[in-house]
Amino acid sequence: MRVEAKPIEATKLLKKVMSDHFYELDEASRTKSKKIAWCTSVGPAELLRGMGFLVYFPENHGAMLGASRMATELIPYANQLGYSPDICSYLTSDIGSYLAKKTPLQKSYNIEAPPRPDVLVFNTNQCRDVKDWFSFYGREFDVPVIGVFTHRSLGKIQDFHIKDVAEQIKALIPILEEVSGQRFDMDRFKEVVALSKKTSELWRACLETASHIPSPWTFFDATIHMGPAVVGRGTKEANEYYEVLLKELKERAKEGIPGVPEERHRVYWEGMPIWGKLRSLSELFSSLKTCVVASTYCNSWIFDQLDPEEPFESMALAYTELFIVRDEDYKESYIQNMYEFFRFNGIIFHDAKTCPNNSNNRYGMPERLSKRLNIPCLVINGDLNDLRCFSEEQAKTNIEAFVEQLEEV
Amino acid sequence: MYYVGVDVGASRTKVAILERNKELVGQDIRRSGTDFKATAEEAFTSAADGIPDLREMGFFCVSTGYGRRNVEFAHETRTEIACHAKTAYFFYPGAITVIDIGGQDNKVIKLDEKGRRISFKMNRKCAAGTGAFLEEMSLRLNIPLEEMDQLARKSQDMVELGSYCTVFTATEVLEKIRQGKKVEDIVKGLFLSVLKRVFEMDILSQKVVMTGGVVAHNPYLVEMAKEISGNEILVPPFPQLAGAFGAALFAWELIESNKREVEDEK
Numbered sequence: 001m002r003v004e005a006k007p008i009e010a011t012k013l014l015k016k017v018m019s020d021h022f023y024e025l026d027e028a029s030r031t032k033s034k035k036i037a038w039c040t041s042v043g044p045a046e047l048l049r050g051m052g053f054l055v056y057f058p059e060n061h062g063a064m065l066g067a068s069r070m071a072t073e074l075i076p077y078a079n080q081l082g083y084s085p086d087i088c089s090y091l092t093s094d095i096g097s098y099l100a101k102k103t104p105l106q107k108s109y110n111i112e113a114p115p116r117p118d119v120l121v122f123n124t125n126q127c128r129d130v131k132d133w134f135s136f137y138g139r140e141f142d143v144p145v146i147g148v149f150t151h152r153s154l155g156k157i158q159d160f161h162i163k164d165v166a167e168q169i170k171a172l173i174p175i176l177e178e179v180s181g182q183r184f185d186m187d188r189f190k191e192v193v194a195l196s197k198k199t200s201e202l203w204r205a206c207l208e209t210a211s212h213i214p215s216p217w218t219f220f221d222a223t224i225h226m227g228p229a230v231v232g233r234g235t236k237e238a239n240e241y242y243e244v245l246l247k248e249l250k251e252r253a254k255e256g257i258p259g260v261p262e263e264r265h266r267v268y269w270e271g272m273p274i275w276g277k278l279r280s281l282s283e284l285f286s287s288l289k290t291c292v293v294a295s296t297y298c299n300s301w302i303f304d305q306l307d308p309e310e311p312f313e314s315m316a317l318a319y320t321e322l323f324i325v326r327d328e329d330y331k332e333s334y335i336q337n338m339y340e341f342f343r344f345n346g347i348i349f350h351d352a353k354t355c356p357n358n359s360n361n362r363y364g365m366p367e368r369l370s371k372r373l374n375i376p377c378l379v380i381n382g383d384l385n386d387l388r389c390f391s392e393e394q395a396k397t398n399i400e401a402f403v404e405q406l407e408e409v
Numbered sequence: 410m411y412y413v414g415v416d417v418g419a420s421r422t423k424v425a426i427l428e429r430n431k432e433l434v435g436q437d438i439r440r441s442g443t444d445f446k447a448t449a450e451e452a453f454t455s456a457a458d459g460i461p462d463l464r465e466m467g468f469f470c471v472s473t474g475y476g477r478r479n480v481e482f483a484h485e486t487r488t489e490i491a492c493h494a495k496t497a498y499f500f501y502p503g504a505i506t507v508i509d510i511g512g513q514d515n516k517v518i519k520l521d522e523k524g525r526r527i528s529f530k531m532n533r534k535c536a537a538g539t540g541a542f543l544e545e546m547s548l549r550l551n552i553p554l555e556e557m558d559q560l561a562r563k564s565q566d567m568v569e570l571g572s573y574c575t576v577f578t579a580t581e582v583l584e585k586i587r588q589g590k591k592v593e594d595i596v597k598g599l600f601l602s603v604l605k606r607v608f609e610m611d612i613l614s615q616k617v618v619m620t621g622g623v624v625a626h627n628p629y630l631v632e633m634a635k636e637i638s639g640n641e642i643l644v645p646p647f648p649q650l651a652g653a654f655g656a657a658l659f660a661w662e663l664i665e666s667n668k669r670e671v672e673d674e675k
């Protein structure tokens with residue numbers, strides 16, 4: 001009989017934090033008591049909160065559509081409108097959800113639909129799809145679609161990159177003032193940036209507990225517990241949550257309570273989660289006594305550079321510094337740092353059919369990293385949300401064969 | 410004690426039974442069908458047919474392949490990647506690249522001098538370069554699968570096919586027929602397409618070992634592989650049994666190397 005991992009207690013609180021987030025948005029949407037901004041994962045959420053908006057993150061809804069496995073049946077609705085099955089399946093499943101009037105919020109929170117936006121704010125630091133995605137809703141709801149165009153594939157970050165992005169963030173203010181009917185307040189903004197910095201520090205600390213051997217939790221746990229970092233960065237609720245989670249993870253690490261019982265191998269996950277298969281993959285790895293200890297994905301909500309004293313520039317730097325924005329050399333060094341810190345002995349690259357931006361296997365990186373770090377790398381094919389692109393049996397065989405290979409080393 | 414390897418592939422189920430000296434003493438190959446569990450049992454019974462003392466001496470079984478978990482009498486499982494590599498290295502020790510062309514997928518496995526895996530890749534997502542591709546084309550061309558090898562050999566003027574996808578290739582093949590191309594030239598073009606799909610998966614070592622049913626039934630494909638790649642291409646005896654044979658070798662190792670205690674019956 002396989003030993004089950006001890007559940008993470010903070011999960012109960014997590015559920016509350018997430019439901020409060022959605023209820024607050026739903027209430028505001030129905031009563032028009034507060035303005036609502038939709039924001040991409042690295043859109044200027046701090047600015048939006050600082051200007052009194054409630055912030056809703058469609059990518060989080062995308063992940064929920066994936067995790068609830070509603071995505072695969074909803075994507076075709078967007079395909080019919082001309083959104084190709086080859087583009088971002090967050091986009092297609094979210095638009096499909098809107099068209100079909102079906103959302104996981106109904107079952108999970110008894111909420112009819114995502115909150116109605118007053119403004120949509122994107123950052124193209126990750127991809128162009130976010131702008132196309134928001135533009136759809138801009139047309140549907142007849143509200144402004146504004147955003148930041150980040151430089152991409154960067155090696156060294158130059159001052160002019162930062163100045164440019166900082167100016168673009170500032171340029172959003174007049175439009176946001178008009179939508180919100182409130183004047184921009186620098187002090188309030190700085191407060192939010194300080195809170196957001198704190199969220200980031202706490203989230204980083206939580207992730208870093210996985211450097212313990214055995215790791216107190218897994219990538220699969222982290223994808224669930226990252227919810228508040230995604231939807232609540234810059235709020236005190238998120239920070240309170242991570243204080244609790246961090247305490248628990250530290251205790252687990254100290255007492256040797258593992259995320260995967262009898263951990264034998266440690267691997268790194270590069271790429272998007274396969275949301276609809278989190279549970280089965282988590283069980284598979286656990287049965288192979290292999291802990292996925294860290295991932296680029298969960299690290300993407302670490303914004304080290306935030307500084308309330310220089311809110312615009314530091315936001316620009318924090319957003320531009322991210323892995324997804326950088327060139328191959330930077331990414332490889334980044335993963336090497338992760339390797340040294342988390343001490344994993346293999347890397348799994350997820351080639352997500354509909355997200356080239358998070359599929360880093362496509363330009364020879366697994367081969368180069370395997371040589372550089374002298375550890376095996378595996379590429380599995382799948383998708384974040386579109387399960388039609390994923391063969392569970394093939395993925396399982398690949399992962400099992402990979403662990404066999406780790407055993408041979 | 411006998412050592413049994415059962416490879417339940419998506420298309421065929423294969424059984425290999427080894428004696429203690431690693432001699433192959435029993436084998437069976439049959440369609441996997443829809444009831445993997447029953448097929449595995451039937452294949453085992455048939456392979457064990459000429460071994461009267463099997464039950465008495467006992468056996469240890471490792472299963473592999475797509476349906477490896479459906480083999481109730483297996484004691485352990487290994488992936489087909491491990492098993493094909495095992496067989497290839499057993500016959501041709503050294504740094505090799507193993508290419509398995511199966512019914513539904515391909516594998517390219519690289520081994521170092523000591524037989525440890527350096528890397529492996531499986532094709533996914535589509536039938537390009539697999540047995541399924543040739544099966545589909547044999548239907549389209551209305552020629553029995555078994556005759557493809559002989560036909561390809563006759564070709565004087567191979568027709569190159571450019572498409573990747575099976576459906577596109579089918580359309581391309583129809584187009585070639587319409588243009589009056591000879592069937593044997595098209596079939597050779599199909600063989601080349603299979604090889605190209607497989608060769609582009611990884612850089613090959615000088616020594617390449619090819620396994621799998623497609624190789625077993627189409628020796629001309631191996632000749633073409635030699636010609637195109639310029640590499641040394643080796644084929645183990647019974648290439649279609651390579652997965653099952655490798656599983657049996659694992660069974661042998663588990664018992665003989667570890668002197669593992671096993672109950673006699675099961």
Ligand code: SF4
Nearest residue numbers: 088126127129355357
């Ligand atoms: S980064 Fe990928 S998953 Fe995220 S929005 Fe862009 S295309 Fe979609």
